[in-house]
Amino acid sequence: MSGPERDPLEERQTDSVEILKGHFLHAFRDTVELPDGSHATREFIVHPGAVMVVGLLDDGRLLMERQYRYPMHRVMTEFPAGKLDPGEDSLACAQRELWEETGYRAAEWARAGTLHPVISYSTEHIDIWFARGLTAGKRQLDAEEFLEVFTATPDEVLAWCQDGTITDSKTLIGMLWLQNWQAGRWPLSWQPAVP
Amino acid sequence: MSGPERDPLEERQTDSVEILKGHFLHAFRDTVELPDGSHATREFIVHPGAVMVVGLLDDGRLLMERQYRYPMHRVMTEFPAGKLDPGEDSLACAQRELWEETGYRAAEWARAGTLHPVISYSTEHIDIWFARGLTAGKRQLDAEEFLEVFTATPDEVLAWCQDGTITDSKTLIGMLWLQNWQAGRWPLSWQPAVP
Numbered sequence: 001m002s003g004p005e006r007d008p009l010e011e012r013q014t015d016s017v018e019i020l021k022g023h024f025l026h027a028f029r030d031t032v033e034l035p036d037g038s039h040a041t042r043e044f045i046v047h048p049g050a051v052m053v054v055g056l057l058d059d060g061r062l063l064m065e066r067q068y069r070y071p072m073h074r075v076m077t078e079f080p081a082g083k084l085d086p087g088e089d090s091l092a093c094a095q096r097e098l099w100e101e102t103g104y105r106a107a108e109w110a111r112a113g114t115l116h117p118v119i120s121y122s123t124e125h126i127d128i129w130f131a132r133g134l135t136a137g138k139r140q141l142d143a144e145e146f147l148e149v150f151t152a153t154p155d156e157v158l159a160w161c162q163d164g165t166i167t168d169s170k171t172l173i174g175m176l177w178l179q180n181w182q183a184g185r186w187p188l189s190w191q192p193a194v195p
Numbered sequence: 196m197s198g199p200e201r202d203p204l205e206e207r208q209t210d211s212v213e214i215l216k217g218h219f220l221h222a223f224r225d226t227v228e229l230p231d232g233s234h235a236t237r238e239f240i241v242h243p244g245a246v247m248v249v250g251l252l253d254d255g256r257l258l259m260e261r262q263y264r265y266p267m268h269r270v271m272t273e274f275p276a277g278k279l280d281p282g283e284d285s286l287a288c289a290q291r292e293l294w295e296e297t298g299y300r301a302a303e304w305a306r307a308g309t310l311h312p313v314i315s316y317s318t319e320h321i322d323i324w325f326a327r328g329l330t331a332g333k334r335q336l337d338a339e340e341f342l343e344v345f346t347a348t349p350d351e352v353l354a355w356c357q358d359g360t361i362t363d364s365k366t367l368i369g370m371l372w373l374q375n376w377q378a379g380r381w382p383l384s385w386q387p388a389v390p
Contacts, residue, residue, distance in 0.1 A: 007263065007269075007270050009261065009262065009263040009270050009341050009342065009343065010263055010270070011263050011265050019215060019217055019220075020214060020215040020217075020220075020222060022214055022215075022222070022224060022238045023224070023236055023238060024236075024238045024316065025214075025215075025222055025238045025239075025240075025316060027215060027217070027220055027222070029217060029218070030265065032265060034339060034341060035341050036341075038339070040339045041218055041219075042265040042266070043217045043218060043219045043220045044220075044265065044266040045220075045240070045266075045316070066204065067204065068202065068204040068205055068206050069314040069315060070206050070225065070227060070237040070239065071237070071239040071240075071314060071315070071316060071317055071318045072311060072314050072318070075202050075204050075205070076311075076314050078314075113356075113357070113359055113362070114359065114362050115362050115363075115364050115367060116267060116271075116362045116363055116364060117312045117313045117364045118312045118313045118317065118319070118364070119264040119266060119267050119271050119273075119363050119364075120264060120266070121219065121220060121240070121266060122266055122313065122317075123266045123267070124313070125362070144229060144233070144235045146204050146229060146230050146231075147204070148204065158375075158380075161308075161371070162308070162375070162380075162381045164308055164309065167308070167309050167310050167311045167320070168310075168311055168314050169310050169311060169312045169313070169314075169364040169365070169368060170364070172310060172367075172368045172371055173364060173367045173368060173371070175371060176356070176367055176368070176370060176371040176374075179371075179374065179375075180353075180357070180374075185353075185357075186357045
């Protein structure tokens with residue numbers, strides 16, 4: 001079993017048990033063989049993955065949301081985001097979530113990268129999309145979805161990242177990308193919206 | 196019940212049920228009253244909180260780790276981090292985790308801010324600490340903890356953030372802070388290590 005490519009830090013699954021099948025959370029406890037041959041358990045959430053959209057308005061402002069996040073017990077300031085539907089393409093999801101949550105459609109899209117919010121106990125990944133050429137329309141919130149849409153300048157959003165107003169990890173990382181893209185360091189490849 | 200300070204987006208708990216008490220994961224399903232008076236359920240992980248350490252060596256290099264992260268099924272490149280013990284002070288935890296995982300002690304510390312990795316389904320927060328005046332010693336890994344320590348320049352780490360080598364959210368946010376601190380935009384307040 002020990003091929004030459006095995007990383008010396010690798011952990012190998014020897015068992016897997018579903019420990020929670022909730023309405024939303026789905027968790028497993030796997031038994032793994034550690035690098036020294038001993039065994040340990042790893043508990044984690046299985047997540048379908050998600051997208052985030054950094055929406056750039058023509059006047060340079062950013063499209064933001066205020067949303068009550070129950071585990072935080074407060075309203076959070078964030079970029080629009082949402083979970084992938086089963087089998088859904090990442091860009092299609094980004095377009096759908098932007099439209100549903102904010103009512104905006106974008107002419108051009110660029111995928112900046114992927115982030116993993118919590119590598120120790122969830123499989124979740126979030127694809128980071130930039131959107132420009134925005135046109136406003138009517139939003140289509142899901143039932144039970146309450147959120148406010150507003151716009152802010154990049155300088156305002158950066159100040160909120162510094163002063164602790166914004167602590168949401170995906171939004172902070174959106175600003176890392178925005179800063180480096182605007183500085184000409186991290187280029188983006190733009191593509192038209194898909195139908 | 197509806198005081199003047201209530202945010203119109205607020206959700207109010209009406210019930211709470213423990214749905215998972217694992218070895219590591221602890222989850223609840225709360226019933227909440229939504230802004231329109233209807234009810235919904237919110238499932239989330241309760242987490243003790245954590246710290247991350249951006250360690251600055253005297254030669255300008257950064258202290259990094261390679262660690263196998265089972266939910267990702269791969270080795271991840273990260274800043275050192277770890278969970279708070281019950282009742283533990285954040286800086287004491289940062290000093291302990293840095294020492295245990297890397298063997299380094301730091302003369303000066305600065306708290307940059309806090310991030311929330313996954314606001315939709317975990318209470319976890321991560322305090323972001325910067326450390327300088329580093330001196331190497333012998334690390335004290337927990338049993339079942341396997342990780343490699345190495346150093347890299349900020350430019351190398353930034354390139355890994357851009358090219359997808361680094362996707363860990365806390366590490367990406369550490370680099371957002373490092374870039375803005377080094378550019379003189381986000382100052383840090385340094386304090387001596389606590390005994």
